[in-house]
Amino acid sequence: MQSLEPDPEIDAVHHFYACLAPLIDPKDGLGGKLLFAGELDQNATHLIRAANIAGAATLAASADAAALRQALREGVIDFLVTTLDESLRILKNEIRKRQPVAVAVSQAASAIALEMLDRGVQPDLLPPATKSTATSLSGFTALGARHISPPPPSTRTLLALSIPVTWSNRPAEFEALLATHIAPDDHANLRWLHLSPRYLGHAARRIRSLECPPAIAAQLQADLG
Secondary structure, three states, X not given: OOEOOOOHHHHHHHHXXXXXXXXXXXXXXXXXOEEEEEEOOHHHHHHHHHHHHHOOEEEEEOOOHXXXXXXXXXXXXXXXXXXXXXXXXXXXXXXXXXXXXXXXXXXXXXXXXXXXXXHOOOOOEEOOOOHHHHHHOHHHHOOOOEEOOOOOOOOOEEEEEEOOHHHOOOHHHHHHHHHOOOOOOOHHHHXXXXXXXXXXXXXXXXXXXXXXXXXHHHHHHHXXX
């Protein structure tokens, strides 16, 4: 088996997942929580993928038709709608069921944020605070929404491995093998291992990844090599 070099896309999604990890419930993940991702730019696509893995419902917006079509085509979002009303019908149903879903509205994110505030639609979570988001989303934070925080420094590394040919018909067993190197109470890492292939895009379907100490990463490479 060949170990993969760090993948920038996987690393970018995992960075946001690590921001969400401290909030993840062992049973439901972030099921029942609403994340407003704001403008559907590259950072937002990484955040949305991470939120899907974590189990949250996500709302994003953009007036860029090309970006919206690409996000839908690549599986970043599940639904593309034209109004906030349409998005809320989908989101309320999935939030009630504590299921992940990602919806984008084909309007400017600033306009959708204002409409949400006017109608009392309050997200639970917001993107990491920057100078611009802290200002534009201050109406939500004033009502209790929280910006997700950058993860603390970690000595662990994200190890990404392609499924070996000998395991190609047994991906679940391969995941189970990798899971033996994760502490049973490390729920966020176990969730990432099992669910990230579903949401990282087609190119990552044959990749399994986990966060582990360098020594464990070296042991896995030796054992599976």
